[in-house]
Amino acid sequence: MGASYIPLSYYLLLSGFLFACGVVGFLIKRNIISIFMSIELMLNGVNLSFVAFAAHWHALAGQIFVFFVMVVAAAEAAVGLAIIISVYRTRETLNVDQVNLLKL
Amino acid sequence: MNFHLILFLAFGAVCVAGAINLLAQRHPINSALSLITVMAALAGEYLLLGAEFVAAVQVIVYAGAIMVLFVFVIMLLNAGEEEHTKGSRIAVLFGVPGMLIGSVLMAWVVLRHSGTESVPVGALPGSPRDIAQLLFHDFLLPFEVTSVLILIAIMGAVVLANKPERSAGEAD
Numbered sequence: 001m002g003a004s005y006i007p008l009s010y011y012l013l014l015s016g017f018l019f020a021c022g023v024v025g026f027l028i029k030r031n032i033i034s035i036f037m038s039i040e041l042m043l044n045g046v047n048l049s050f051v052a053f054a055a056h057w058h059a060l061a062g063q064i065f066v067f068f069v070m071v072v073a074a075a076e077a078a079v080g081l082a083i084i085i086s087v088y089r090t091r092e093t094l095n096v097d098q099v100n101l102l103k104l
Numbered sequence: 105m106n107f108h109l110i111l112f113l114a115f116g117a118v119c120v121a122g123a124i125n126l127l128a129q130r131h132p133i134n135s136a137l138s139l140i141t142v143m144a145a146l147a148g149e150y151l152l153l154g155a156e157f158v159a160a161v162q163v164i165v166y167a168g169a170i171m172v173l174f175v176f177v178i179m180l181l182n183a184g185e186e187e188h189t190k191g192s193r194i195a196v197l198f199g200v201p202g203m204l205i206g207s208v209l210m211a212w213v214v215l216r217h218s219g220t221e222s223v224p225v226g227a228l229p230g231s232p233r234d235i236a237q238l239l240f241h242d243f244l245l246p247f248e249v250t251s252v253l254i255l256i257a258i259m260g261a262v263v264l265a266n267k268p269e270r271s272a273g274e275a276d
Contacts, residue, residue: 004108005222006152012214014116014149018142020207021123027199031186033132033178037139040170041123044146047158054230055153055223063230064243066158070165071250075257077170081177082264088181089267097191 011052018045032087032094036080043073111152118145130185132178136171143167153223155230 018041025038047066054062084094091099122142126135143166150159186192239247 004106005224006109006112007222009214010112010116011149011223013211014119016207016210016214017120018123020203020210021127023206024199024203025127027203028127028192028195029186030189030192031132031183033174033181033183034135034186037126037132037135037174040166040174041126041139041142044143044166047162048146048149051150051153051155051158052223054155060230060234060238061242063155063158063235064238066155067161067235067239068246068250070161071254074165074170075253077173078257078261079264081173082261084177085181085265094181094183095186095189097189 008052008056012049015045015049015052018042018048021045030095030097032084032096032099035096036077036084040073040077043069108152112149115145115148115152118142119149132183132186133175136174136178139174140167140171143171150230153230157230157232157235160232 022038022040022042022045025041026035029035029038047069050062050066050069054060054066087099088094093099119142122138122145125138126142129135129138143162147159147162147167150156150162
């Protein structure tokens with residue numbers, strides 16, 4: 001254990017790629033649930049760089065941050081999906097192009 | 105090329121493939137399943153870094169609980185394939201090249217400034233015992249605040265997803 005090393009830049013590249021995929025999905029997806037999943041992908045990309053930096057600097061607090069990010073993501077998913085259900089109930093569509101007014 | 109690097113590349117390839125598949129699929133349920141693949145592969149990456157607790161939580165909470173919630177909502181709302189509109193074509197036209205330029209810039213910066221720093225594999229004590237020591241001593245207040253956040257989120261979800269009740273007595 002500890003004998004082998006992986007360059008930090010590999011982790012950062014993978015993390016950045018996942019984040020970029022999340023941003024692209026956020027932009028090009030029209031289904032509101034797919035957009036929401038793209039946000040989760042972005043959070044996962046950030047989590048990977050948190051853990052990589054925690055291992056790099058031997059700072060365990062980085063993993064605590066990942067834990068908190070996961071908790072906030074869970075809360076966000078619960079509230080967000082409830083909002084999606086509420087929007088679907090009033091608009092009867094999941095396409096964000098048709099959900100463009102604040103009023104009913 | 106050592107064994108850990110091969111493992112890293114294998115999990116990373118699964119991550120990349122899953123992320124691209126998430127973008128390529130039109131049906132939300134397919135996107136959700138590829139997102140689960142990405143999360144499971146990321147748990148492997150965490151395990152490779154020695155973060156056992158985070159890897160377990162990743163599988164249980166993320167790939168388990170959150171994604172089940174997603175799949176449940178997709179099936180509840182009977183979400184079908186997304187149709188292409190004028191807005192989506194414009195978004196693809198500008199979004200994909202813009203993000204390609206952005207990721208190339210980011211990769212360039214990372215590769216230029218990273219030098220020869222490397223991460224020791226499995227050297228970090230990330231077992232539940234060490235995490236708990238830190239979480240319940242140094243991060244006790246954020247931990248408790250988090251429980252309040254979850255309580256508020258639960259109440260918010262219940263209120264939002266509740267059927268809007270018709271006021272009693274009114275003819276509808």
